[in-house]
Amino acid sequence: MAIIYINKKKYNFSHANNLLQTCxxxxxxxxxxxxxxxxxxxxxxRLCAVKQYNNLNDSSGRIIMSCITPIVNNMIITTHDTEVNKFRKGIIELLMTNHPHDCPICEEGGNCHLQDMTVLTGHHNRRYTFDKRIHKNQYLGHFISHQMNRCIGCYRCVRYYKDYAGGxxxxxxxxxxxxxxxxxxxGCLDSEHSGNLxxxxPTGVFTDKLSSKNYNRKWDLQHAPSICQHCSIGCNIIVGEKYGIVSKIENRYHSxxxxxxxxxxxxxxxxxVNTKYRLKYPIQVFQNKCIILNQNDSIDIVSNILKNTNRIMGIGSIRSSLENNFALRKLVGKENFSSGMLDNEHKCVKLIIDILENSGLYIPTLYEVESYDLVLIIGEDITHxxxxxxxxxxQLNKIQQSKNYQQYNVPKWHNVAMLNISNKKTCIYIVHTHEIKLDNISAMSHYASIRDQEIFTTVLAHKIYGVSHSFKNLTADVMNDTEIIYKALLSCKKPLIISGTHSGSINLIHSSTNIAQGLQALKKDVGLILLTASSNSIGVGLISDFSMTDVMNKISSDQIDTLVILENDLYRYVLKKDMDCILKKIKNIIVLDHVLTPTARKSTIFFPTTNFSESSGTIVNYESRMQRFFSVFNPMVYDNTICILEAWFWLYKIYYKIHNINNIDITLDHVIQDYINHIIIFKSVLNVAPNEKYRILNQKIARLSHRASSRTAIFSELNIHEPKQKNDENTMFAFSMEGNQQPNQDMEYIPFVWSPGWNSLHAWNKYIFKNDHYNSGVHIFQRNNLNKKYDLIERYDVNARNDEWKIIPYYVLFGSEELSQYSDVISKNYSTAYVIIHNKYKKILGLALNQKIEFECLGQLFQLSIQFSSKIPLKQLGLPLGFPNIPHVLLGCVVKNIRGVI
Ligand code: SF4
Ligand code: SF4
Ligand code: FES
Structure with missing residues (x-):
């Protein structure tokens, strides 16, 4: 700890931060x-100038840059005096000489760090009267606009894009x-993290093109704290909405x-979520005609159907909340509720849950990942x-490259020094089917078919345990590469093992766990991350004992006549021809969804549900962390003729109707209480977020900022009144600017970030350092002393043939994930499927440039364009599983009759 004096006040502080961050x-x-x-x-x-004094007798002091000054004991600092203020004002004036004064038409306006800092320093007169420098803007892709004239040359963008994100x-x-x-x-920016620009x-050089299409000032947007729904990491976001259109997603700090x-x-x-192609009313398909129903009729019809059959199954969804899935389970019964995953994925998720609960292995958070000194990635292309x-x-790699920074006494925040002491030694090891982006910074990448990866990682696990294995005829590559990784793992202190379900291999998850447990036995401070396919795979895996394959088997043996399908497109998993046959056997196909999927098109009764921006709920990420997302608006406010409701609301209504239960309020808190009563493992969900009753100074928390004024009301020619919002009966937030709006250091879930004088997102810096509190969510499985051992795999199926072509998966950022496929900008610009094969086949199959390839699999003919790889093993055919018409069931299937087509 250091004692420092700032503006004549005494503070105790740690040395860890620089002076700016501390202030x-x-x-x-x-x-x-x-x-x-x-x-x-x-x-x-040079904007962060403050004055430092040598001692109490020093009356003149000297100007220093606070961002580059470490905290030292007995520092005496003034942050505001005439000289410092003048200096900072002068710096802003210099930086602003070329900046256009275009705030009224700049999309950053009202959410701009440059605006905030200009006001803060008191610079308001431009004395520079000459021509300004003019730049040509670039096309940077579908998401980001470029307005270079607004640049003030702070270098943050390039430091982020190149130095931090590796672009x-x-x-x-x-x-x-x-x-x-x-x-x-x-050209399109290549980095998967370009949007952070x-x-x-700090100015409006890079702005959000999607947001521009439905542009609103920050102060006119209604906000809600939410959780990203696109993968199992569970990043925290802020959703901004106006008039029923979501127009912005911003980062929400989670420590x-x-x-x-x-x-x-x-x-x-x-x-x-903004798609026009959405059904907004319950619909019944009767004699090939669609009949629009009202809320009560639709509930009556479905409850009558369900009352009169016990040949029913419910199919849950890994992209839907715990509340929705539980509501379906309640309706159809536990023994009739399926996770909606194919058997293989279902088993992988069940194994992961078992490992989370019983292995005693540590599952690091994303932030903790950066503290490991070696990472082994097995069968996952995490970039996508x-x-x-x-x-x-x-960041892990970079920190390891500057590992000796402590030896040189360099603080971690000293970016220039950290870069200067870095070496080129990397600590990333990869086992994958073909080349991936992280290969560029890996120490070693080993390429093999999924089966050979299983053998490779099992051999590695045996080595770590120091026991012999029975695998014969290992290639020199395998012997050599396992030895390299083995030695690297032995020489590190804190290894991290990453694997998951994307290879579809339960054995890879198993052997990754073996490796982690073997390292733990060697007293390594090991971490294990097992990724899943969707935002709530773990949550659904916890409440379901049956896979979708089980349901299909029951349908095939005529045991089912009614299916209730929750927010799940079965055609993503099974070939169209097969799924068509399966669904033909079903009399009542009841679908609840918010996107018009091929499955929804097959429904006999359809219920329109709310998406993540319109509803609140809980999802469970890869760490088993339950997190709450909150609705940003109620779609029925803007059009009270539509009938879009939360899936859990529909399902509870039907349940109560069947059981003649009346007069029960169905709220989110009610559903949460209900599943805690039935599934004990979720008991801590009550600690995830406050309930609807939570108030600050007797007020709900406002979703709109205090400057929400409707001054930019876009329908003012029709009506100057804003539509009256409904009360939010489900959460502690109000659909209003009325309510508590003060920045609250202790609230983990805040709808928008603001601090007096700080309107841009940089206001986070006024929150978090005071209290590193933004660690929302509750782990279902706490680290425990259980130490269930997962036996080493001793052999693989020796009869498995290596001479057949097999399908392996590949994933792409835009196109593989289901929900984003319904986004027009993504479907128009990204989703072109192609096959990946080894470039040797160019000659072997006699393929000409731009020629397509044709093959058969599971009785279906596929025709796709080709990309060649020099790393993918022979007889492996990479397909983008999850793309339209490329279902997950193809994974691992044998391919026949491969040929080029013109
Ligand atoms: S971050 Fe923005 S203002 Fe700073 S150098 Fe880059 S473009 Fe210019
Ligand atoms: S897709 Fe995954 S990694 Fe990306 S923001 Fe969402 S949760 Fe985070
Ligand atoms: S010099 Fe300190 S913030 Fe730029």
């Missing part, structure tokens, strides 16, 4: 530009007063998960399936 956390305003809590300090912009297609060009930040030429840049950054899927993948983890791994 901000004490709620002392110091303007800054080039510093960023995650990017560190470079001392470049290679963005840089700084030019010199002196004519520097340019962008790509070498126009929007928040990293142990995403901290300051999201991936592009999380930031831009939401547009499906769990992208924020990719960013964390890159």
């Amino acid at each position: 901000l956390s004490l709620n002392i305003d110091i303007p800054y530009f080039c510093w960023h809590p995650e990017l560190g300090s470079v001392g470049f912009c 290679t297609d963005f840089g700084v060009y030019g010199a002196s007063n004519n520097i340019y930040f962008g790509r070498f030429e126009d 929007i928040e990293v840049c 142990h998960i995403n901290r300051y950054f999201l991936c592009d899927l999380g930031r831009f993948g939401y547009n499906y 399936t769990s992208p924020r983890l990719d960013l964390a791994i890159r």
Whole structure:
């Protein structure tokens, strides 16, 4: 601890932070530009000047840059005096000489760090009267606009994109007063994390193109704290809405998960919620005609159907909340509720749950990932399936490259020094089917078919345990590469093992756990991350004992006549021809969904449900952390003729109707209480977030900022009154600017970030350092002393043939994930499926340039374009599982009759 004196007050502080960060956390305003809590300090912009005095007799002091100054004992600092104020004002004036005064038409306006800092320093007169420098803007892809004239040259963008995120297609060009930040030429930004430029840049150089289409000022948006629904990481987001249209997703700080950054899927993948192609009324299909029903009739019809059959199954959804899934389980009965996953995935998730609960292995948070000193990634392309983890791994690698920073007494926040002492040694080891993006920074990548990966990792596990194995005829590559990884694992202190369900291999999950447990036995401080396919795979896995394959088997043997399908497109899993046959056997196909999936098109009765922006609920991430997302608006406010309700609400209504239960309020808290009563494992869900009764100073928490004024009401030519919002009976938030709006240091779930004088997202820096409290969510499985041992796999099926072509999966950021496929910008620009095969087959199959490939699998003919790889093993055919018409059931299937087609 150090004693420091700031503005004549005495504080005790740790040495860990720089002076700027320390002052901000004490709620002392110091303007800054080039510093960023995650990017560190470079001392470049000179805006964060403060005055330091040698001792109490020193009356003149000297100006120092607070971002680059460490805290030392007995420091005496003034943050505001005439000289310092003048200095900072002068710096802003200099930085602003070329900045256009276009705030009224700049989309950053009202959410701009430059605006905030300009006001904070008191610069309001422009004395520079000459021509301004003018730049040409670039096309940077479908998501980000570029307005280079607004640049103030703080270098944050390039430091983020290149140094932090590892991007290679963005840089700084030019010199002196004519520097340019962008790509070498126009084109889509290549990084999966490019959207963070929007928040990293303190001005309006990079703005959100999706948001521009439905643009509103920050103060006119209604906000809610939410959780990204696109993968199992569970990043925290803020959703912004106006008039029923979601127009922005921003990062919401979570100290142990995403901290300051999201991936592009999380930031831009939401547009499906605004789709025009959505059913808004309950519908019954009768004699090939669609009949629109009202709420009561639809409930009556379905409850009558369900009352009169016991040949019923419910299919849950890994992309739907715990509340929705539980409501379906309650309706159909536990023994009739399926997880909605194919057998293989279901078993993988069940094994992961068992490991989370019983293995005693530590599951690190995303932030903790950065503290490991070696990572072994097995069968997962995390850049495309769990992208924020990719960013964390890159930081892990960088920190290891600057490992000796403590030896040199360099603080971690000193970005320039950290870069200078870095070496090129990396600590990432990868086992995968073919090349992935992280290969560029890996120490070693081993490529093998999934079966050979299983053998490889099992051999490695045996080595770690020091026991012999029975695998014969291992190739020199396998012997060599297992030895390299083995030695690296032995020489590190804190290894991290990452695997998951995306390879569809239960054995890979098993052997990853073996490796982790073997390392634990060697007293390594090991961490294990097992990723799943969707945002709530673990949650659904916890409440369901049956897979979708079980349901299909029952249907095939004519045991089922009624299916209730919750927010799940079965055609993503099974070939269309097969699913058509299966569904033909079902008399009543009752579908609840918010997107018009191929399955919804087959429904005999359809219930329109709310999506994540319109409803509240709980999902469980890969750590077993339960997190709550909150609705940002109620769709029926803007059009009271529609009938879109929460899935849990529909299902409870039907349940109560069947059981003649009346007069019960169905609220989120009611559903939560109900599943705690039935499933004890969820008992701590009550601690995830306050209930509806929570008040601050007797007020609900406002979703709108105090400046919400309707001054930009876009329908004012029709009606100057804003639509009256409904009361929110489910959460502690109000659909209103009425309510508590004060920045609250202790609230984990805040709808929008703001601090007096700080309107941009940089206001986070006024919150978090005061109290590292933003660690919302509750783990279902706490770290425990259980130490269930998972036996080493001793042999693999020796009869498995290696001479047949097999399908292996590959994933892409935009296109593989289901919900984002319904976003128009993503479906128009990204989803082209292709096959990956080894480039040797170019010659063997006589394939010409741009020729397509044709093959048969499971009795269906496929025709796709090709990409060649020099790493993918022979006889392996990579397919983008999850793309339309490329269902997950193909994984591992044998392929026949491969040929080129013109
Ligand atoms: S583009 Fe933005 S982040 Fe990059 S240097 Fe300019 S002002 Fe700074
Ligand atoms: S990493 Fe996953 S949870 Fe996080 S923003 Fe990206 S898609 Fe969303
Ligand atoms: S923030 Fe300190 S010099 Fe830029």
